[in-house]
Amino acid sequence: MKPLAVGIACFPTVGGSGVAASQLALKLAGQGHAVHVFSSGLPVRLSSTKGACVLHRIAPVTRPPLENGVYALALAGEMAAVALRERLDLFHVHYALPHAASALLAQDMVARQGGRPPRLVTTLHGTDVTGIVGDRALTAVTRHAVLRSDAVTTPSVWLRHAAFENLSLPEATAVEVLPNFVDPVEFHPGEDTPALRGLFPNLPWEGPGRAGLLLHASNFRAVKRVGDAVLAFAQVLRSRPAALVLVGDGPERPAVEKLTASLGLTRQVAFLGEQVQMGPLLAQADVFVLPSEQESFGLAALEALASGVPVVATRVGGLPEVVRHGETGLLVPVRDAPALAAAVVELLSEEARRAAMGRAARADALARFRPEPVVERIEALYRRLLAAPA
Numbered sequence: 257m258k259p260l261a262v263g264i265a266c267f268p269t270v271g272g273s274g275v276a277a278s279q280l281a282l283k284l285a286g287q288g289h290a291v292h293v294f295s296s297g298l299p300v301r302l303s304s305t306k307g308a309c310v311l312h313r314i315a316p317v318t319r320p321p322l323e324n325g326v327y328a329l330a331l332a333g334e335m336a337a338v339a340l341r342e343r344l345d346l347f348h349v350h351y352a353l354p355h356a357a358s359a360l361l362a363q364d365m366v367a368r369q370g371g372r373p374p375r376l377v378t379t380l381h382g383t384d385v386t387g388i389v390g391d392r393a394l395t396a397v398t399r400h401a402v403l404r405s406d407a408v409t410t411p412s413v414w415l416r417h418a419a420f421e422n423l424s425l426p427e428a429t430a431v432e433v434l435p436n437f438v439d440p441v442e443f444h445p446g447e448d449t450p451a452l453r454g455l456f457p458n459l460p461w462e463g464p465g466r467a468g469l470l471l472h473a474s475n476f477r478a479v480k481r482v483g484d485a486v487l488a489f490a491q492v493l494r495s496r497p498a499a500l501v502l503v504g505d506g507p508e509r510p511a512v513e514k515l516t517a518s519l520g521l522t523r524q525v526a527f528l529g530e531q532v533q534m535g536p537l538l539a540q541a542d543v544f545v546l547p548s549e550q551e552s553f554g555l556a557a558l559e560a561l562a563s564g565v566p567v568v569a570t571r572v573g574g575l576p577e578v579v580r581h582g583e584t585g586l587l588v589p590v591r592d593a594p595a596l597a598a599a600v601v602e603l604l605s606e607e608a609r610r611a612a613m614g615r616a617a618r619a620d621a622l623a624r625f626r627p628e629p630v631v632e633r634i635e636a637l638y639r640r641l642l643a644a645p646a
């Protein structure tokens with residue numbers, strides 16, 4: 257079949273939508289499609305795979321009086337220019353705003369210049385739908401962009417419902433659930449590399465009653481409730497020796513560091529900052545903790561599962577679609593550090609059960625979230641749109 261020319265717009269940061277978009281870009285490029293990525297920087301997960309996709313970096317506009325909010329327009333201009341030059345078949349944008357609005361403008365520009373406007377696929381990711389509630393203007397623009405898209409997808413059934421509700425979409429709107437996926441080669445159970453444990457040389461890492469290694473990774477936004485992981489960890493320490501590794505960076509990090517210090521835990525908690533290679537880190541953990549207030553899917557949790565690590569997460573959003581309670585991890589109420597701690601202690605205390613859950617986690621991640629079937633469905637969606645009359 258004829259290779260496609262696809263333009264993918266996404267954020268470059270470590271947030272889940274940028275990761276999902278980068279993984280898709282690489283898979284599509286690997287199948288021979290021409291993939292153009294539009295972003296304000298090099299998306300982290302694309303950094304080690306130079307050349308597979310063409311990056312169109314949208315520079316910030318700093319010229320007065322245009323420095324405020326013109327990114328979306330600069331993005332539209334570049335998307336239109338590339339679409340005309342490279343004859344793009346589709347735009348696939350990740351995270352509704354500003355990307356879908358920019359794509360609509362780019363489509364219009366292409367048509368005005370006599371080109372064939374690329375079809376528009378919008379993938380909603382989470383806070384683009386849940387974080388704008390109460391903001392009438394942004395809700396209206398998101399709704400418009402969704403209704404004008406040729407296809408709309410969400411990574412979970414939960415987010416599909418939320419999109420209908422929050423954006424007041426007509427019942428007939430086609431929104432397809434296409435889950436995020438995980439690369440089982442990049443994320444796999446590790447040989448027993450002790451690097452992370454080496455950060456805590458005074459803990460007993462061997463024998464019965466050995467210490468447990470907890471890991472959390474996120475963009476440290478308020479919605480992640482990273483402080484709950486620290487509060488729960490303090491309670492875990494009352495039952496067993498353990499260490500907590502926090503990966504990522506973001507607005508809440510100073511507050512979480514302050515909380516850690518105020519609890520006297522600086523020697524048992526390590527802040528690693530942003531990391532590109534998550535696979536080898538995850539594989540060393542005993543339990544992955546995700547205390548989020550909201551999570552449309554929880555890609556970080558899926559990466560932990562694929563690494564053979566059971567997940568203790570909150571029972572919110574799409575997380576129950578990813579983590580099977582009692583089989584691949586444990587789900588607890590949100591804002592409940594004691595429940596989080598009890599679930600972690602339960603897993604750390606029952607070594608054989610935790611190991612069995614880790615195996616089940618890997619098997620389930622491979623059974624339900626392998627890249628190939630999802631990428632096949634995305635490609636089929638693209639071809640369906642291109643076959644339909646414009």
Ligand code: GMT
Nearest residue numbers: 271272273381382550551552553554555
């Ligand atoms: O807010 C974030 O966590 C970042 C956000 C993003 O779009 O960058 O993540 C969302 O998309 C991910 C990929 O689909 C999902 O795994 C996350 O659950 C989702 N985050 C939220 O819904 C809070």
